[in-house]
Amino acid sequence: MDQVYLMQVFVAVSEEGGLSAAARKLGLSPAAVTRAVVALEQQLGIALLLRTTRNVRLTDAGQQYLEDTRAILASIIEANEKASGINAEPGGQLMLTAPVLFGRHFVLPCVLDYMQRYPGVEVNAQFLDRVVNLVEDGFDVAVRIGHLPDSTLRAVKVGRIRRVLCASPSYLAAHGTPAHPADLQGHTIVASSATTPRVEWQFRDGGDTSSVLLKPRLLVSTNDAALDAAIAGLGVTRLMSYQTAQAIDKGQLKVLLEDFEEEPWPVHLVHREGRHRSSKVRAFIDIASERLRTHPLLRN
Structure with a gap:
């Protein structure tokens, strides 16, 4: 055969x-x-x-x-x-996935640029606040935020982001501002199960790493819901810096415990293909890498 x-x-x-x-x-x-x-x-x-x-x-x-x-x-x-001659003009369908807010604010502009440059491509973009299996679910490219486990997947680093603790000015005026991670035990916590079902937040305390296990008063399934609840003054939440940037700029949220933040998390474009990537995947990664690496919110 x-x-x-x-x-x-x-x-x-x-x-x-x-x-x-x-x-x-x-x-x-x-x-x-x-x-x-x-x-x-x-x-x-x-x-x-x-x-x-x-x-x-x-x-x-x-x-x-x-x-x-x-x-x-x-x-x-x-x-x-x-x-x-097809290599000069990618075609076919590209399957990609990214977290909801990251996909909307960062990946979608890359997709639009990609599709405008290459009229022969179709894109199925799934913005989900959960980690999908590229092989089992048939995706070509995924955005991964955080440290990557060892795997056979290939990754291209495109930036890094902080995990920030924040609350609204009205909440802080009513309940006070925590000065240390241990103080969070006395505050109302808003958490998203999209990040992790266990609300145990890691902090950097001098040269050591500590964690605080918390019981949220409100547990929601998406990051944008946690963001909305924090802006409304319900309590303290922890989200990625790109998710909170607009609300912080508008004065709707204040950043807390900056001196105790973890090291920023890397952002990667992950794909299944090796050096010999298909033209549709290679073209998208080239466009997305260039745009994301120069974005100010990914250079923390």
């Missing part, structure tokens, strides 16, 4: 998590998919997949081979694009 075909089938099985699902994606019969995987394993002389009645799981060798195979297939696509 053709080696490229076998690789394509193997990647589909790995990403879909099963032979039947891969068969549906590729428009093949399950038997044809099984034959392709078996033929590839026989060629290599190793087991790539561990099969059960319900799903398949990659072996250690299979995981490594998957990454290498993705790179090879991407390089083939890139070579074909260069030969046909």
